[in-house]
Amino acid sequence: MKLGGFEEIVLLAVGALGDNAYGVTIQSILKEKMKKNPSIGALHSALYRLEEKGFLTSHEGGATAERGGRRKKYYQITSGGRQILEETNALRMEFAKSIPGLNLSVD
Amino acid sequence: MKSHPPKWADRLLDWFCPPELLEIIRGDLYEIYHSRIKKRSRFQANVQFVMDVLSTSQMISKSKRLNSNKTGMYRNYFKVAWRNLLRFKTYSLIKIGGFALSIASCLLIALYILDEISYDKHTPDSERIYRLRNHWDKEGTMLVWPAMEAPMKKAIEEDNPGTELVGRLIPFAGWFLAGSNMVNIEGEERTIYEEGFVYADQEFIDIIDLPMKHGDRASALKEPNTIVISASKAEKYFGNTNPVGKTLYLNGNKERSFRIGGVMEDLPSNSQFAFDFIITLTSEEFWDGEQSSWCCSNYMTYIKLHPGRDPVAFAENMKVIQEKYQVPHFMSQNVEIAEDMRDHRFFSLQPLTDIHLYSTEMFDVFKNGDIRVVYMFGSVAFVILLLAIVNFINLSIAKSSTRSKEVGIRKVIGSSRAEVRTQFLMESFLFTFISFFIGLLLAWVVLPLFNQIAAKSLHMPWDDVWFLMASLAVVFFVSTLAGSYPSLVLSRLIPIETLKGKFRLGAKSGMLQSVLVTFQFTTCVVLIIATIVVSRQMDFILNKDLGFDKDQVILLRGTNTMGDQLPVLRDQLKRLSEVKHVSSSSYLPISNMSRNGNSFWNDGRRSEDKAISGQFWRIDEAYLETMGMKLLEGRNLSRDLATDSASVIINQQMVMELGLENPIGAKITNGDTYTVIGVIEDFHFEALTENIRPLAMAYGTWANETTSIRVNTDDMQTFISRITNEWDQLMPNQPIRIQFMDERFAQMYKSVKRTGQIFSVFAFLAITIAGLGLFALSAFLVEQRRKEISIRKVLGATPANLFKTLSSKLVMLVFISLIFALPGGWYFMKEWLADYSYRINLSSDIFLISAISMVLVAIFIVSFEVVSAIKRNPAETLHAE
Numbered sequence A: 001m002k003l004g005g006f007e008e009i010v011l012l013a014v015g016a017l018g019d020n021a022y023g024v025t026i027q028s029i030l031k032e033k034m035k036k037n038p039s040i041g042a043l044h045s046a047l048y049r050l051e052e053k054g055f056l057t058s059h060e061g062g063a064t065a066e067r068g069g070r071r072k073k074y075y076q077i078t079s080g081g082r083q084i085l086e087e088t089n090a091l092r093m094e095f096a097k098s099i100p101g102l103n104l105s106v107d
Numbered sequence B: 001m002k003s004h005p006p007k008w009a010d011r012l013l014d015w016f017c018p019p020e021l022l023e024i025i026r027g028d029l030y031e032i033y034h035s036r037i038k039k040r041s042r043f044q045a046n047v048q049f050v051m052d053v054l055s056t057s058q059m060i061s062k063s064k065r066l067n068s069n070k071t072g073m074y075r076n077y078f079k080v081a082w083r084n085l086l087r088f089k090t091y092s093l094i095k096i097g098g099f100a101l102s103i104a105s106c107l108l109i110a111l112y113i114l115d116e117i118s119y120d121k122h123t124p125d126s127e128r129i130y131r132l133r134n135h136w137d138k139e140g141t142m143l144v145w146p147a148m149e150a151p152m153k154k155a156i157e158e159d160n161p162g163t164e165l166v167g168r169l170i171p172f173a174g175w176f177l178a179g180s181n182m183v184n185i186e187g188e189e190r191t192i193y194e195e196g197f198v199y200a201d202q203e204f205i206d207i208i209d210l211p212m213k214h215g216d217r218a219s220a221l222k223e224p225n226t227i228v229i230s231a232s233k234a235e236k237y238f239g240n241t242n243p244v245g246k247t248l249y250l251n252g253n254k255e256r257s258f259r260i261g262g263v264m265e266d267l268p269s270n271s272q273f274a275f276d277f278i279i280t281l282t283s284e285e286f287w288d289g290e291q292s293s294w295c296c297s298n299y300m301t302y303i304k305l306h307p308g309r310d311p312v313a314f315a316e317n318m319k320v321i322q323e324k325y326q327v328p329h330f331m332s333q334n335v336e337i338a339e340d341m342r343d344h345r346f347f348s349l350q351p352l353t354d355i356h357l358y359s360t361e362m363f364d365v366f367k368n369g370d371i372r373v374v375y376m377f378g379s380v381a382f383v384i385l386l387l388a389i390v391n392f393i394n395l396s397i398a399k400s401s402t403r404s405k406e407v408g409i410r411k412v413i414g415s416s417r418a419e420v421r422t423q424f425l426m427e428s429f430l431f432t433f434i435s436f437f438i439g440l441l442l443a444w445v446v447l448p449l450f451n452q453i454a455a456k457s458l459h460m461p462w463d464d465v466w467f468l469m470a471s472l473a474v475v476f477f478v479s480t481l482a483g484s485y486p487s488l489v490l491s492r493l494i495p496i497e498t499l500k501g502k503f504r505l506g507a508k509s510g511m512l513q514s515v516l517v518t519f520q521f522t523t524c525v526v527l528i529i530a531t532i533v534v535s536r537q538m539d540f541i542l543n544k545d546l547g548f549d550k551d552q553v554i555l556l557r558g559t560n561t562m563g564d565q566l567p568v569l570r571d572q573l574k575r576l577s578e579v580k581h582v583s584s585s586s587y588l589p590i591s592n593m594s595r596n597g598n599s600f601w602n603d604g605r606r607s608e609d610k611a612i613s614g615q616f617w618r619i620d621e622a623y624l625e626t627m628g629m630k631l632l633e634g635r636n637l638s639r640d641l642a643t644d645s646a647s648v649i650i651n652q653q654m655v656m657e658l659g660l661e662n663p664i665g666a667k668i669t670n671g672d673t674y675t676v677i678g679v680i681e682d683f684h685f686e687a688l689t690e691n692i693r694p695l696a697m698a699y700g701t702w703a704n705e706t707t708s709i710r711v712n713t714d715d716m717q718t719f720i721s722r723i724t725n726e727w728d729q730l731m732p733n734q735p736i737r738i739q740f741m742d743e744r745f746a747q748m749y750k751s752v753k754r755t756g757q758i759f760s761v762f763a764f765l766a767i768t769i770a771g772l773g774l775f776a777l778s779a780f781l782v783e784q785r786r787k788e789i790s791i792r793k794v795l796g797a798t799p800a801n802l803f804k805t806l807s808s809k810l811v812m813l814v815f816i817s818l819i820f821a822l823p824g825g826w827y828f829m830k831e832w833l834a835d836y837s838y839r840i841n842l843s844s845d846i847f848l849i850s851a852i853s854m855v856l857v858a859i860f861i862v863s864f865e866v867v868s869a870i871k872r873n874p875a876e877t878l879h880a881e
Helices: A003-021 A024-036 A040-052 A079-097 B007-018 B019-039 B042-059 B062-066 B071-087 B089-117 B152-159 B202-207 B231-238 B311-331 B335-344 B371-413 B417-456 B463-491 B495-500 B506-543 B567-575 B624-629 B642-646 B652-658 B716-730 B741-748 B748-782 B786-794 B801-832 B842-871 B874-878
Strands: A058-062 A072-077 B127-139 B141-145 B147-148 B163-170 B180-183 B192-200 B213-215 B226-229 B247-250 B259-263 B277-280 B295-304 B345-351 B553-557 B579-584 B596-604 B614-621 B631-634 B646-649 B667-669 B673-680 B696-697 B706-711 B739-742
Touching: A003 A040, A003 A072, A003 A079, A024 A040, A024 A072, A024 B019, A024 B596, A040 A058, A040 A072, A040 B019, A058 B631, A072 B019, A072 B335, B007 B019, B007 B042, B062 B553, B071 B089, B071 B417, B089 B127, B089 B141, B089 B371, B089 B417, B089 B748, B127 B147, B127 B311, B147 B213, B147 B495, B152 B163, B152 B295, B152 B311, B163 B202, B202 B295, B202 B646, B213 B231, B226 B231, B226 B696, B259 B277, B259 B631, B311 B335, B311 B345, B311 B624, B335 B345, B371 B417, B371 B463, B371 B495, B371 B506, B371 B748, B417 B463, B417 B673, B417 B748, B506 B748, B506 B842, B553 B716, B567 B579, B567 B624, B567 B706, B579 B614, B596 B652, B614 B652, B642 B646, B642 B673, B646 B652, B652 B673, B652 B696, B673 B696, B706 B716, B748 B786, B748 B801, B748 B842, B786 B801, B786 B874, B801 B842
Parallel strands: B192 B277, B226 B259, B614 B696, B646 B673
Antiparallel strands: A058 A072, B127 B141, B127 B295, B127 B345, B147 B295, B163 B192, B163 B295, B180 B192, B180 B247, B213 B259, B226 B277, B247 B259, B553 B706, B553 B739, B579 B706, B596 B614, B596 B667, B631 B673, B646 B696, B667 B673
């Protein structure tokens, strides 16, 4: 199963948000960290794909007046999601080693 | 909530998002919208909302849409429609067959009409090209004719500004070399007969932008004695070589040669111009002073205006020319004519593209079409299509009983009315589409035959995108029209009733059915009446007593080239036992022969009386006997009396119009004075759409293009080989050209006959389509009453009783339709016959025959199903109860 670049970021964002990961919060954290504003359409289609691939699960709830009484869809990272993030990172590190002067270590 | 994002964008979201995510995404968008509206202006928030909505368009996933529930339903609709189509085979066959027939007919008629209205539209700048027309409007009679005087060209060039080009054309067969000639190529022995000669100016071919194969159009007719020939004739004489500069002779006249100035492409079939040889008018002068004389109108004059120039202003300006040239010309001869001209004659410009369809009221020589025929065929196509649609509606309603349970189940499971309606509309679309496809193939197969009947060269416009688009549009339109009412009726059914087995369509649709059937019967009766009247009128024309005897007359054409040999030929022919009379004259009582318009007065009354316009023919002493014309008073012309060079024979019409009390011995004049020595009975010398005109005939042997032979033989074949033999000895280089007078006569009515034939074919088709529909309808009506019939039978009804019960409704509808059809048919036919000066009476037997045959046909159609229903064993239908 492949993981696209934007999908990886979204997956990371969901993981980082913990229990409060739904469309609006994911968009705002991405905006904050990336200094770029991903469109809600792009975001949801990425989320949809990630869920289809089994990297995310979701549950619905938390309707508010602002949303016109509509429910939110909260996402949570699955073990498969964690695994793919680790695999992707391992691959990245392996390549990084062979590029002289590139420092990718996590502290 | 105070503020709301734009509704249309919100609705767009329904389209873009997968349904299961719709609520979530909309919630997100609203939440963002409201947080934005707090920070920024409402406008900005709205714009960003729209952007966000648009961004969700990437969520449209094809696989999801196709797998949606709706597609499944559509598939199901088609499946059910297809199964129904296969299950009721006769019914489907009639529905589709009728539709296919009607679509094929409509296609053919559409092609015909499109061809008719396409005439001359291919000419570049056709919107600026006109033909100049004369009008004469006096005492309620309006005459229109397109011929102008020779100097008109120069006058317009000088006195009517805004004119780009003026070009003249003489297409009148028999005018000097126009029409047909014997052609010799320089250096070759053979003499070949050719038709399609005209005279024209260089400017004329510039105006119509004649496409050339060889030579330069701009100079093809510039020099005197030049000629332009068509590509097919060039190939016939010169093969693939370029013949420009070669020389040819006409009618054995070596004194005058014509140099080929260019070869034109063959003129297209949808052009008013149909000729193969164009002789230049440059320096042509038919007699001394002809080109500058305002006496005679022999030139069709075509005008190309500068862009933006108003044709009405041009026509107004023509008054100046009339005042300057035409009025003074007549002033010197007859003041009254000159003044009449000033008051009653005016000009107009007829657009080039109108000439083909709008010239029936004029004296015109082109083989023109008729806008009334276009309308007639158009309405026939419309009626045929309407009949097929009516069939469709009627049959769908009749058959709805078999579908009512299905509708009930669908509704119980959750179909909405709209969905049921969609279903039946789609079914109608399916039927129409299949029919259309079959109809298209049918039209394609029948087209060669149709071309033959209609004398056209139509082809299917497969490569025309517009044609296909238009066809698809028609399919959609027709299927909607045909399907909307049945789908409405079916979608209205109440599930609980249909499932219980109760099925009632309600009085309204029964009423509609009756109205539609009455409409079909009415159309059929009108078409039957029309077919009878048209064929009777044709018979009448072809067999009318014409005042001469057209049978057993052989015409030898092209005898004008024989010179001294002609009297020899006549003498030798007279020696043959079969030959009764031989006469040479170019003037024959069939159209497309020599004609000349003359003005006649009683001698000495030239400046006082109004001129009588009539024909002035040249004949010989054997003419009357050869043609079988009847001398009422006086005597025939004689070759031996020297005084007979100033004698004439006139017809009764001439006697009447000149008001002669004692015609024999009276003197009449057309410039020269003649003494009347005989009066002949009126005979028809033009098509029977025209009245008999005044006619004078004088002695003259030079007009001898045709030699007519009256024969009395049963073995025409042998006789023809004998005269061919005689001919070949006298004229070894010119093949004999034989025509039969009765065939030439029939040719005069070819186009009328053709129109009649096409009409009859389509009328027959229309009646067939309606008949098929009625057949299927009656079958279903009987089917619905199957149990009733069985019970009646068990209770002792006789077959006659049953027949009456079952067929009475349809027969009653036939009678109702007669109320509309008979006066309607009478009216239409009266209008149609009004075009003929000699016509049949609309006698009552026509209507009686039509009415009776309709009733019989209706009973015949109904009886099929009724009889089988009566014969059926009641136990079969009732055993389930």
